[in-house]
Amino acid sequence: xxxxxxxxxxxxxxxxxxxxxxxxxxxxxxxxxxxxxxxxxxxxxxxxxxxxxxxxxxxxxxxxxxxxxxxxxxxxxxxxxxxxxxxxxxxxxxxxxxxxxxxxxxxxxxxxxxxxxxxxxxxxxxxxxxxxxxxxxxxxxxxxxxxxxxxxxxxxxxxxxxxxxxxxxxxxxxxxxxxxxxxxxxxxxxxxxxxxxxxxxxxxxxxxxxxxxxxxxxxxxxxxxxxxxxxxxxxxxxxxxxxxxxxxxxxxxxxx
Numbered sequence: 001x002x003x004x005x006x007x008x009x010x011x012x013x014x015x016x017x018x019x020x021x022x023x024x025x026x027x028x029x030x031x032x033x034x035x036x037x038x039x040x041x042x043x044x045x046x047x048x049x050x051x052x053x054x055x056x057x058x059x060x061x062x063x064x065x066x067x068x069x070x071x072x073x074x075x076x077x078x079x080x081x082x083x084x085x086x087x088x089x090x091x092x093x094x095x096x097x098x099x100x101x102x103x104x105x106x107x108x109x110x111x112x113x114x115x116x117x118x119x120x121x122x123x124x125x126x127x128x129x130x131x132x133x134x135x136x137x138x139x140x141x142x143x144x145x146x147x148x149x150x151x152x153x154x155x156x157x158x159x160x161x162x163x164x165x166x167x168x169x170x171x172x173x174x175x176x177x178x179x180x181x182x183x184x185x186x187x188x189x190x191x192x193x194x195x196x197x198x199x200x201x202x203x204x205x206x207x208x209x210x211x212x213x214x215x216x217x218x219x220x221x222x223x224x225x226x227x228x229x230x231x232x233x234x235x236x237x238x239x240x241x242x243x244x245x246x247x248x249x250x251x252x253x254x255x256x
Contacts, residue, residue, distance in 0.1 A: 010092035019239040022172040031231035032067035048216045062123040063224045066130040073101025075165040077158040103132040107205045108197050109189040117182045128209035130224040146203040159198040166194040
């Protein structure tokens with residue numbers, strides 16, 4: 001039996017606070033839709049895509065996918081398997097490098113699909129970059145870190161359970177009628193290749209989507225990454241609260 005999958009779990013002053021992973025993915029998606037659709041951000045995005053032959057709708061769809069899958073790496077058993085220790089010690093469940101794992105899982109699905117789930121295909125690179133960098137406001141992640149031994153360990157720890165966890169979270173995603181057909185295709189592909197994903201970690205799968213060179217496309221990826229950072233923090237704070245840092249307070253106060 002697959003247990004509940006957590007996006008957050010902490011014990012503060014004897015009080016348990018948690019958020020289920022499926023709720024956080026769906027909640028961050030909703031926050032992203034509001035953030036990217038705000039008047040100022042939409043205006044900037046529309047000005048950047050003017051020469052790309054696409055409109056705001058295509059960028060918004062890519063942003064929604066980035067939000068829906070941004071923390072899917074947390075489903076890996078390396079993280080979820082720590083929950084009993086957290087309960088015993090009264091601490092907090094941590095997810096080191098989970099943004100890399102989420103990027104790896106998503107990029108693996110993009111690579112596996114016969115055709116690109118997004119049109120034009122460079123939007124897949126935008127999504128991967130946004131997911132990979134959505135915690136840059138909290139910590140700096142350099143490309144050399146993508147090849148660390150720790151990442152291989154994260155992927156391969158209890159591979160059978162990790163594959164089962166990925167199948168479970170993807171099945172939960174596909175149950176929601178509000179998500180796009182592209183999101184459902186991606187979730188179904190992750191579930192399908194879940195056993196292959198956890199066999200071995202290959203950073204080149206991520207790096208092949210780290211190829212945006214055109215200035216406007218790079219700017220768009222950073223905008224989506226910034227919106228994702230905001231959406232992520234706002235949803236998490238509403239669910240469980242957090243340490244009252246100035247960083248978190250300022251984001252929670254933002255109005256779209």
